[in-house]
Amino acid sequence: MMFTKITMYGFAMIFGFGIAFIIIGFSDLSFYPYAFSTKDINETTTTAQLTSNLNNSTIQDSKIIFVTDGLFSDAGWGAFGYNAARAIENKYGYHIDFKENVAIPDIESTLIEYAKDGYELIIAHGYEWGKPAIKVGKNYPDTKFIVFTGLVSATNVVSIFPMQHEGAYLLGALAAMMSKTGIIGFVGGEKYPNLINIFEGYKQGAKDINPNAKVLATYLDEWDSPAKGKEAALSHINSGADFLLQVADTSGSGVIEAAKEKKIFAFGSVSDQYKLAPNTVLTSFVLDEEKAFDQAIKMIQNSNFTGKIFKPGLEPYKEAPGDGIIYIAPFYGLENKVPEDVKTKFNTLKEDVINKKIVIPERYEIAKVD
Numbered sequence: 561m562m563f564t565k566i567t568m569y570g571f572a573m574i575f576g577f578g579i580a581f582i583i584i585g586f587s588d589l590s591f592y593p594y595a596f597s598t599k600d601i602n603e604t605t606t607t608a609q610l611t612s613n614l615n616n617s618t619i620q621d622s623k624i625i626f627v628t629d630g631l632f633s634d635a636g637w638g639a640f641g642y643n644a645a646r647a648i649e650n651k652y653g654y655h656i657d658f659k660e661n662v663a664i665p666d667i668e669s670t671l672i673e674y675a676k677d678g679y680e681l682i683i684a685h686g687y688e689w690g691k692p693a694i695k696v697g698k699n700y701p702d703t704k705f706i707v708f709t710g711l712v713s714a715t716n717v718v719s720i721f722p723m724q725h726e727g728a729y730l731l732g733a734l735a736a737m738m739s740k741t742g743i744i745g746f747v748g749g750e751k752y753p754n755l756i757n758i759f760e761g762y763k764q765g766a767k768d769i770n771p772n773a774k775v776l777a778t779y780l781d782e783w784d785s786p787a788k789g790k791e792a793a794l795s796h797i798n799s800g801a802d803f804l805l806q807v808a809d810t811s812g813s814g815v816i817e818a819a820k821e822k823k824i825f826a827f828g829s830v831s832d833q834y835k836l837a838p839n840t841v842l843t844s845f846v847l848d849e850e851k852a853f854d855q856a857i858k859m860i861q862n863s864n865f866t867g868k869i870f871k872p873g874l875e876p877y878k879e880a881p882g883d884g885i886i887y888i889a890p891f892y893g894l895e896n897k898v899p900e901d902v903k904t905k906f907n908t909l910k911e912d913v914i915n916k917k918i919v920i921p922e923r924y925e926i927a928k929v930d
Contacts, residue, residue, distance in 0.1 A: 727845025
């Protein structure tokens, strides 16, 4: 689910990027241990580097499928990925098949099934699809795999892993600047590397503003239970938290519901979620799918596909110039709830992150909870 249940909150839009990225250059792509390694994290590439690997080619009719363990109706990670894939179809004329709600134990067999069926591109939406994609890819070298949000790569496997922790850092800082209690909360769908990284970014943002800030964290081990999300949120609120960030797919709607009932602010993730509760969702960190698609079209010029891990970061606003594809949503009708000095400081922090004056390290170890 988001980032998909230990699978995973990822660059869904990027999946669009990947889709286009490989579709135009399908012809010459040549090409178990499930342990997580630092090599997965460190082998990265930039948009410019990827572009340099490509030459001219024509779009071919190819079998493409988008698969996820999430739900397309979750108003979060699954819906985000689905909408991005549909945008690819509508804008560029590709046909994409879809499969949702794949059980985690069935990921490998699902990939094998579609590879056997002759799908030339499999877009796997979620972190947990990474290692199975590597394993299956070895036996199906003519099938290309794009993993969102993955931290794996091989000759025929590319991962897109957006630096969502940069957006979370800004939300943590904003919460710390506005909190009246000095306590903020985080609710995640499952404790796996991507969500740990997001939490640690959120925590660092808060601590950089207020070293004494207390940052509560709960991992639900459940992506599809608003009731569990609400229960965790109420526990945080009862412990003094007055800001909550949720990265939990459908479970996150329960977090927002609790925040609404208790009249505190919540943050959205992946999608702009203010419509879920316009007077409660102060802002969201959002993946910029449209920009990712545009970048992908520009990059698709050649069939020389080599597996990489692409890690786009923060951008100042939606569709801004540069490689970034994560932006902070507007405050909308809550604009007057954010003091002017806080807005000024917030914008300065955003610029410093984009310009690398502030560097938020990637952290994938089990989070230490205050």
